[in-house]
Amino acid sequence: MPVATSDTEGTRTPLTRERVVQAAVQHADGAGLEGLTMRHVAKALNVAPMALYRHVANREDLIDAMIDVVFSEIALPLGGAGWKPAMRERALSLRDALARHRWAIGLMESRLRPGPANLRHHDAVIGKLRSAGFDIAMVAHAYSLLDGYIYGFALTRMNMPFDTNADMDAMAQHMFEPFPANEYPNLAEFVNTHVLKPGYDYTEEFEYGLEVILDGLEAALGTD
């Protein structure tokens, strides 16, 4: 029986680029980019490793395609609302997409061959700002500031090696343990009286900073 690697049914659904990319995204969501090996993706698809290479050129090409999937999940700022709510909604949507696909954070803006969803997204954001009265230099300022903040926040949030307050507590102990007590009083106070307080959720810092930025851009837009 040569066609042993069938689906749960006897019929074998043919491998496609889309199926490969989707399986890879799913795997990376769980195992990170480090854990994303061609062999694992192949196993998830019940297929031999080399079968993937019929549909993607190599691992880098696969990652290119995965990034475009993430871009396709971001809400485009297309509605009739003003630029501020539109940018706010896009920022939150981007943040959520990056939270779902943490492996993507460092890669979103690094593609040599950006996919259609990627280009479409940037085109829509720029268009929205332009039509709201931003001149081109101001678009550059705003886009750089907004995306810097969004990606940076996602990056630091993602990298936090804890998910719950209990984790955080354990880690704080672990962190300070090799050092004399009170060597870092300001940091200790900050961690103990604020970050470790029940109810503190670092995620909520995002909105605060976002409003500061949006207000700042609004003010700059008025005086330009």
Add this chain to the structure above:
Amino acid sequence: MPVATSDTEGTRTPLTRERVVQAAVQHADGAGLEGLTMRHVAKALNVAPMALYRHVANREDLIDAMIDVVFSEIALPLGGAGWKPAMRERALSLRDALARHRWAIGLMESRLRPGPANLRHHDAVIGKLRSAGFDIAMVAHAYSLLDGYIYGFALTRMNMPFDTNADMDAMAQHMFEPFPANEYPNLAEFVNTHVLKPGYDYTEEFEYGLEVILDGLEAALGTD
């Protein structure tokens, strides 16, 4: 001659953790984190790969130590100046350190075992803000906003796959080439009339955004 792998002189300088870490930083600065293999670091030190393991526990431990080297290069906000110039100087210093050590950007805040330079840095920043009148919640807001922006900017800047305007031009052609002309009019206008203009330097966007953030924090501090 058993001790063939000597220095340029006959005397062999002993391997130390510091020498290993320094060589690794140097190598990563040139070759990136991907290119940082234990074997290459060993070769740079004229030493067998396994010799490194006498001084670092494993690759992860080596990277931990490398990150602390980067932290040690950031100017601490300790002077008598106000919080605003102090934060500005720290931000620029951090940006420059990340530009020198691009491989570090995604890792700075992800260490399970932060080194002394790391903790000292955070302690100093928090201390500066506290003594300038920021309450603890406001410190969290400010730190999150500032570092999010700094790391995010470094990330997007690093990822830009070009260094000169000529590179950028070539890449823009390459990017749009697979798509119909005018499919992305806003993006095309933005790239052609602004980003590709001689004299445009993306790096300078950093200061603009930084001032928006610092002004926003100052305003928030006043109304709190």
Add this chain to the structure above:
DNA sequence: TCTATCAGATGTACGCTGTACGCACGACGC
């Protein structure tokens, strides 16, 4: 001065990775 000890450098080896290359096999047009 001879010898025991031991830290530090090494060599070998294993399981993992991406992927080049050639082959096998089912589907299809004639």
Add this chain to the structure above:
DNA sequence: GCGTCGTGCGTACAGCGTACATCTGATAGA
């Protein structure tokens, strides 16, 4: 029945991190 072709597979190789056992050169004690 027979080429032709697209798709999946098997083999193979170089390079990776690192476990483990071994070797060696310097030092300490007699």
